[in-house]
Amino acid sequence: MRAISTAAHGSPGADRVIEGPTPKHAQLREILRRTVERELPPGAAIPSERELAERYQVSRLTVRSAIGKLVEEGLLSRVRGKGTFTAARRMELQLYLMSFTDDMRRRGMAPTTEVLRTSTEVPPAPAASALGIGADTPAHRLMRLRRADGLPLAVERGWYHAGRLPGFFDLDLTQSLYSQLDQAYGVRPDHAWQTVWAESADRETARLLGLRTGSPLLVFRRVSSSQGEPVEDMTSWYRGDHYQVTMQLDRNTPDSGHHSHYGGTR
Known part of the structure; x- marks a missing residue:
């Protein structure tokens, strides 16, 4: 990252931090902001703190x-063990049934999956109700970390119908689950209810995604x-x-459509 020339911005202190009423961290923040926004492409590494x-x-x-x-603002992104980078342009989360693996490949990225936890146990009441099983009926529990081009993007915690x-x-x-369900069982998910909300990362999720505890997350329950x-x-x-959601809205009365009863739970 090169310093921005004073000539380019017309003010004598534009590319350096000086003594004055504006705190030094605020001056440096604006210098870095200009450099990131005007000179560096998405995903570029910035110099170390020492440099x-x-x-x-x-x-x-x-x-x-x-x-x-700048990390809080989403302009920079820290990757644990690698450094700080200019934030990649946010990917559009697709609001249709597609596996993470297929979605990343469609974007030209290399998806990888790490299985973190598996078990067969009695699920919490909301999951049992969603799967249509009895309160004491076990289900398969699966937790996975999803990466694209080596960058952790999502943590998945899911329950699956053990009887089916x-x-x-x-x-x-570690591969596309939807493809394997189709091949192994002839089960091809063809319909889903999806609920979206915002949440702050707890300690475990933040650690897995390489973020600080409390960082903003988009949460999808499907x-x-x-x-x-x-x-x-x-x-x-x-x-x-790294993600955003765009929806098309039409002018309809609030009660004109069916409302999902699958609300979000922690």
Whole structure:
């Protein structure tokens, strides 16, 4: 990252941090903001805290404060163990039935999946109701971390109908689940209710996604069925700095459509 020339902006302190009424971290933040917005492409690495501190003759605490604010604004993104990067343009979350694997491949990205936890146990009441099973009936529980081009993008925690999916954990759960359900059971999810809300990352989710605790997330709860029979109740936590949702709205009366009863739960 090169310093921005004073000639380009016409003010004598535009590319350096000076003594004055404006706090140094605020001055540096604006210098970095201009550089990111005007000179660096999405996904570009910025210099280390030490390099920036030496370049602008400020403390590393000042650098950390300036960068932290830009991370909060979504202009920069920290990747644990790798550094700080200009934020990639947000991907549009698709509001139709498609697996994460297929979606990332369609975008030209390489998807990978890490299985974090599996079990067969009695699910909480909302999941049991969504799957149409009795209160004491076990279901398959699956937790996965989804990455694209090596970057962690989503944590999935799902429940699956054990009666309709025997031998579920014999599948390769690191691959597209929807493709394998079709191949192994002839189960092809063809309908779903999806609920969307915003949430702050708890400690575990933040750690998995390489974020700070409290970072903004987009959360999707999807209850999927195949030929009218529910098979999946999955909640996905997506990084808020990498995703957005766009919807088409029509002018209808509030009671003109069917309302889902699958609300979000923690």
